[in-house]
Structures are given as C-alpha cells and as structure tokens.
Amino acid sequence: MTQQMLTVTTRHVAARVAVLAAAGELDHDSRAVLADAAEAALHGGHDRLVIDLTELGFCDSGGLALFVDLHRRTTAGTGQVHLAGLQPPVAVVLHAANLDRILPLHPTVEEAVRAATPTG
Amino acid sequence: MDEAQRLRWLDALREVLGGSSFWTPEDLAPGVNAAVARLGLRTRIWLVDHEQIALRALSEPGRPPAEPLPVDGSLPGRVFARVESAPAGSEGRRRWWVPMVDSTDRIGVLEYGAAAGVDIGDPEFVRQCELLAGLVGHLVASLGERGDGIDRARRTRPMSPASELLWRLLPPLTSSTRRVAISAILQPCYEVGGDGFDYALDGATASLLILDAVGRGLRAGLACAVALAAIRAVRHAGGDVHHQARAADAALVEQFTDTRFATAVLAELDLETGRLRYVNAGHPAPLLLRHGKLVRELGAGRRMPLGIEDPAVEVAEEVLEPEDRLLLYTDGVTEARTAGGDRFGVARLVDLTEQHEGAGLPAPETLRRLAHAVVDHQAGPPVDDATLMLVQWSTPAALKTVPHAGPNGGEDHPAS
Known part of the structure; x- marks a missing residue:
C-alpha cells in the first residue's frame, strides 16, 4: 500500500547527473522508494542528483530528513543534491524548517540540471 | 473551628507526612484514611488519567471499586478542571470535592465524606481539606516515582516504549509562580512520537523549550x-x-x-522585565496573544533544525507586556486534518484559546480542551504528536492554578 503512495522515475541526463522524478506523497513510510532510487543512482556513479518534485503533492519531516541525508552524503564527496519544481505544499514545509538555507532549490528541472552539470 | 479541632487537623497532617516515609503507592489511600478518621472524615483519592478524560479512584483494600468519573460533565470533573473546591449538591450526602495538585500540577481530586457532627459549612474546614489534598498531591507525585501503582491507576491502556521513555524525561505539566503560569500538554500520551517540551523556573527567569524530532516511535523518542x-x-x-x-x-x-x-523553539523569558530571547530551529513560530487577540507570530531568530549545524547566530528579542500569553505548539496541532482535508490551523487555535481564557479557565484546562479539540478534529487516530505550551505572564492567571473555593464554596452550602 505504501509503495503506491510514491513512484520515482530515474533518468540519466549527463555524466554524473541523474534526475529522480518523485510523484505522489513522500513521508516516513514512502521515503524508502526515493532512498532506494537515490542509492541506485549514486552506486551507478551519478553523484549529482536532481530531485524533480513537480508531481509531489506532500512531504513530511521524514522526506525532509531524506533530502538532508542525501545532501550530506553527496557533499561529503564532490556530489550535489538539487531540488526542482517544488509545489506550494512541499515548499511551505521546506521553508518552515528553514532547510532552504542548505538545499539548493530551482524553479524548473532544466535549471536544476544546468546547475548540476559539471562544467569544463 | 475551635483550637482543639485545628490541632486534630495538624495531627492528621503530621501523621500522613510522618507515616509516608515507608509507604508504597498501595499504602497511600488507607494511610490517609487512618489519619483523618478521628476528624470524622473518610477520603477517596481520584487520579486523572493520562489522556485527561476521566478521574479514576485509587483502589483501597476492602473498599468496593468506584466507576470512573468523566472530567467533562461531572461535579468532580469541574472541581478538577477549575482547581476549585465544591460541596456535593444533594441533601444528606455530606461530601466535599477538593482539587488535588502537586504544587500547581493537577493530579486529580480528593473526595471527603463527613460524619454527622462535622461542620462542613465552615470555610476553615474547606481550607484544611485543601491543605491535606495538597500534601496528598505531593505524595502521589513522589510515590509515583517509587512504585508502579500510581501510574497503573492513571493508565487506561499500555504505553509504548517511546512514551515510557519520554514521560520520565518531562517536567510536571503545570508549574506556576506568583508571576507566571506555565502549562503544557502532549497527545497522544500512550504513543508519543518525537515531541517533547521542557521548562525551568529559576528566580526571575523562565527557560522554555518545545521540540519535535523527526520520525516515529522509539526512533524519534531517542x-x-x-x-x-x-x-x-x-x-x-x-x-x-x-x-x-x-x-x-x-x-x-x-x-x-x-x-x-x-525542530524546536528555545526561549528565555525575564519575568521582571518581560524580555524574551529566543531561537527558532525550523519550528512553527510561537504566538503572542494580548487581550485575547493574536498580536503577532514571533517569526525571527530562525536557524535550521537541531541536528543540522547552522553557523548563523541570531537570537531574537521581543518584549512582553504584563498579562501577555505566549503559545508554543508543534505542527501536529495545526496540521491535524478532517477526513475532508480541513486543517486545524492557527486561526482556530487562537480562537479556541481566546474562548477558554475568556471563560476564566486556568492554563492547564485551556490546554486540555485545546488538545481534545485537536484530537476530535481528526477523522481517525492522530497521525502526529500534538504538543502545546502556554505561558501566561500574569499573576491573576497564576492564582487560577492554585486550589481555591468556588464562587459558592464554603459559604452558602446547600446541605446545611
């Protein structure tokens, strides 16, 4: 049942860059779906993650903790995490927790991918 | 009340206090009754359950068990709610209900039944009853640390390990001094997630904390x-x-x-000047209420949640006016939803607070009603912890948390 709350589709768009499109609701129960997808991407050498939240309608503190976790793990090396396309219910939660101070936010996936793509 | 009677009361208090050194929770009810027998009195100790819905009698050997009494809609419940003593109304039942507190923390009520010769209409009689109830309240709190019998009486179902952990960490739900009343409530009490609160009253400083740890169950509790x-x-x-x-x-x-x-709010209130210093670690902003209205949400002092290093140093300041109220809450309060998705929200929280304060209720009763309103607002069982802390920088508000006789108490007693 919880598996259907959240679906994640992964696209590898450039060297090291993967876009994880999350659709549905991200909470303590469903976060494993996104965590597993991120794990697979990192394992495959994609350490710059763009998480597309355009189709995400809900996020609780369990989701926020996962974003912070991925941010910490990637930035411990040379990786990055970018969040894109936040809808109002998700943006409110993220701003309320002041997490916009560490997590880079982008209006669109395109802008996020541009920021995430290594230059030179 | 004559001198001989006063001395008998003093003896009874002395006997309870002196005898209690070796008591376990099971000794409390018979011990108190042994001490008040020569005053022509018999007592029953009623403890409020953790969810604060009903009063439950502490069992006593050789005495038939009593049915729980609802806090809402019963005279003893009203005595508990308002911390206000009251005589039982019906003729021939020579009875007083007296609030039982541990300092100012509501524990339950003490029921007094009086023999025919006792002058229960004497205001001094009621004051003596309140004094003894205060001592019993202290003993309930201290004996509860010593054995399980007190807590067993206050539970309607088993507690999760996370709740067992947390309740041992928290201070009493209500503490007042002459200058301030602080009260808090946390639901669901038997299955706490990651919410917690703390405070400390030291001289002219009140330290305040409300926090909400990510996750569920023991993981969040830790x-x-x-x-x-x-x-x-x-x-x-x-x-x-x-x-x-x-x-x-x-x-x-x-x-x-x-x-x-x-997420958390950490604050320090100077009770002399009203100066409040606070930081907000990704938590809902505290509400400042004045004359029953929301003046503003205290939105400054922001940093990231606890557990994420935030080098930004910004301690915010606010100056409270006398009689101001500060309401802190976790998002489980405002995010509680009906089946149709209607959020409980800040406006409803402020309205209800104003309504209960306007009715002259003491802080813990305002919070009890708010917490139950949050639970009732939701279709099913609560999905998140809901914690509230109310700080009233007010002497009149503080006095409401101290046991006192009701408007008709002690004077025009109906069963004369």
Missing part, C-alpha cells in the same frame, strides 16, 4: 531525548539559548549516523 538532555546540560551550566541549540546539534550528529533532526 532523538528527542538526546536533544533534550544536551539542551539541559548547557542550560544547567549557564549557557544561553544559542549555545543550547548548538549543543543539541552536536549531540544529534554525534549519536546518530543517519540524519536525525528536531
């Missing part, structure tokens, strides 16, 4: 416990709210390999 302990350690050493928050960051990062964070 994060909450670590943050709370780290904050207390720094506070005890004299550190301010900024350093308290930094200590919680360090402890959470050190203790857990995965990301654990807690």
